[in-house]
Amino acid sequence: MLKDSLVRKVSLFADLLDSDLKLIANITLRRSFRKHEIVFHANDAGTALFILQSGMVKISIMDQNAREVILKLLYPGDFFGEMALLDGKHRSATVTAVDKVEALVIEREAFLRLLRSRSDLLMNMLLAVSRRLRQTDEKIRSLVFSDVYGKFARTILGLVHENGEQGDDGLYVDTPLSRQELAQLMGVTRQTLSKLLREYQQSGVLKITRQRIHILDEARLQKEAL
Ligand code: CMP
Numbered sequence: 001m002l003k004d005s006l007v008r009k010v011s012l013f014a015d016l017l018d019s020d021l022k023l024i025a026n027i028t029l030r031r032s033f034r035k036h037e038i039v040f041h042a043n044d045a046g047t048a049l050f051i052l053q054s055g056m057v058k059i060s061i062m063d064q065n066a067r068e069v070i071l072k073l074l075y076p077g078d079f080f081g082e083m084a085l086l087d088g089k090h091r092s093a094t095v096t097a098v099d100k101v102e103a104l105v106i107e108r109e110a111f112l113r114l115l116r117s118r119s120d121l122l123m124n125m126l127l128a129v130s131r132r133l134r135q136t137d138e139k140i141r142s143l144v145f146s147d148v149y150g151k152f153a154r155t156i157l158g159l160v161h162e163n164g165e166q167g168d169d170g171l172y173v174d175t176p177l178s179r180q181e182l183a184q185l186m187g188v189t190r191q192t193l194s195k196l197l198r199e200y201q202q203s204g205v206l207k208i209t210r211q212r213i214h215i216l217d218e219a220r221l222q223k224e225a226l
Helices: 003-008 018-027 082-087 108-117 119-145 148-163 179-186 190-202 218-225
Strands: 028-033 038-040 049-054 057-062 068-074 094-097 101-106 165-167 170-174 206-209 212-215
Touching (some): 003 018, 018 028, 057 179, 068 179, 082 108, 108 119, 148 170, 148 179, 148 190, 179 190, 190 206
Antiparallel strands (some): 038 094, 049 101, 057 068, 057 094, 165 170, 170 212, 206 212
């Protein structure tokens, strides 16, 4: 696809004029990342903004023992890298391609010039950043106050909400995440996740086929997520 039409699909740029979109297309580079490739590490220096065109990335943080928590998954049309771009500090988290990823990259100066001249763009960015802050507040609430059932239910419902589809026998979501990554997204151990998946499949709440999670009893998950 031409860069022009890629740029047009990004919600961050939704309210811009055609001439601005052309300009953005001219100042962006295209980059691809293989499945599991690290886009950058937390604490790296970095100034570019990335806009995801295809594939999924995970934003994660690690402790000294390399235990990882996934803060957020991003999908096509989402951007990342704005924090270091704006405040000039190091990258706040590690970003990794969950599957094959194509991204557009804009360097700091060019993007700041654009932000200064287009208040729509600034507003869209602020809206996206405050939406993420809300989601992070929710995540903290879940990690600190929920038991493993609550963490499980919230994460599965979150995946369905962001990427789910309606099938003949109910909602489902396809996810390229490994079991380890799913556990890191929930903030539970791999063993706890296996136990919960077994329990919920036996009681008919879920069905898992390959990379697809079918939701058979959404009301039960909603109740656990409260
Ligand atoms: P930056 O700090 O440059 O590099 C890591 C990126 O991950 C960061 O910019 C944001 O784009 C993104 N990021 C960091 N924390 C979160 C979060 N809690 N929710 C969503 N995205 C985040």
